[in-house]
Amino acid sequence: MNIAIFYFSATGITEIISNHIAKILEGEGNSVKQTNIIAPDSRPSHVDFLEFDASIFGFPVFEGRPPTVAEEWMITLNGRNQKCSMFFTYGARDLELAHQVTYYLLTQANFQVVLSAEFIGKHSFNVGEGFSLAEGRPNQLDFDIATDFALHSISRFQKEFEFNIDLSKFTYKPKRIRESRGVMAHLYPSRGKDDCSMCNLCEKECPVKAFDAILGETNRKICITCMHCVTICPDKVIHIGEISQIYKTFTDQLGLTEDVVEKKRSKIIF
Template sequence: MKLQSIKLVYFSPTGTTKTVVESVMRGIDADSIKLERIDLTKPATRQKPLQTGENDLLLVGVPVYMGRVPEVVQAWLQSIKAQNTPAVCIVVYGNRDYGDALIELKDILAADGCLPIAAGAFIGEHSFSSAETPIAADRPDLRDISQAEAFGCKIKDKLDAIQSVAEIGGLNVPGEFPYRGETKLWDVDFITVNSDCNQCQLCADICPAGAIDVENSRLINQEKCITCCTCIKNCPQQARTIKHGPVHDASVRLNTLFKEPKQPELFY
């Protein structure tokens, strides 16, 4: 099957999902094909609709939030207008459980008009991970990246083996419907900003939810905040940390209960 373009779509506040989907893309090795990257981490991108056809490949990656596709990107994903577009579904989770996120992502894309041909659940460092309570620290690692590239190679082989989208069969992935878990995230004051903050406003610029005041970065809209911790992990002054409370307690539980490294699960 000959592709005209590949649409690489990802929501990746802390960069782990982006690393995985870019690694899969390298495995597909489609240098001669037009590539479009669509970074849903930027709020402005989520205002632009997407249309795809049967000669495109749609590769979508999202992190797992509470065992589900993040609510902040659901409406955009559901608005995709596809016409028998081959699609690859990827979720990235913090070594606990990917719940029903993979089947939910597959169902969303299928309802849009896509034909899912492959899916994968990969591990990335948890957003609550810290030096004090590491959770899947430094994942995806070199082995994860190698597996993602190999996954891309198999996707390429599968596409090369068919003449048209009519040959794409059904794809089965783990999960239940109705989906379990909550899409609504915590409304909690969990970030401490210390005196090292120099109001550089980087955190406000990179916040995927627009939850940080653009004039005073110490002010956080808790209702908008999605607890992704990208502002904490990217602060150049290391002025932001998780304060003691529900999020810190959750990080301790995750660090204690989920130390055994899980491995990617792939489906074709």
């Protein structure tokens, strides 16, 4: 089969899972084309899905749902009744409406969703000083689930299969970006006084065009704090503030002790 994988990966975790899935698919004799839709010019305004036999969509979970730009992009698609599966990566918090939102948008875009999965990966805020959640994930157990997900996807792509996510109590509402204030404002990336080679990669690849390479600041009204600019900066001069207090509040309110996080498991939604 000729399979497309479209994924959004800001800090590399979703890409790691996508690469593993692609490796398994190719090992089974399939042809795979991967596309990271993180940068604005990487999200094609038109995709001819007739070029593929099936597709897989992979997104990180930001505040309980896919990134806003990923949702906006899915709305533009026409799957032409093609089968697809979907997966999510998250930093041990919660997926909340991620499955429902994505299932709704893909089915509205004329896809037949046949499978879904969720994978634990280190939190994107781990790039900040004082924040360490699900560090070391995905681990081998997570990759084993990713292998099973790839194999089950192939199986369901090749035969008729009914898969449903209950949307009876779900109403889709586009998410609005709100500027964070107080201690949460420490999550906004900026460039320090360190030497910068001005490669402009931060500005070019910002998914919402929020980062200004000249100013070394992000537009807080549209920034989604995905931490892509922090992750990809070759000079390592883009940082976020000290966020140990955010980490303590985050983990205390959600009961995310080290033991709880360690016991969290990736899984397939059949």
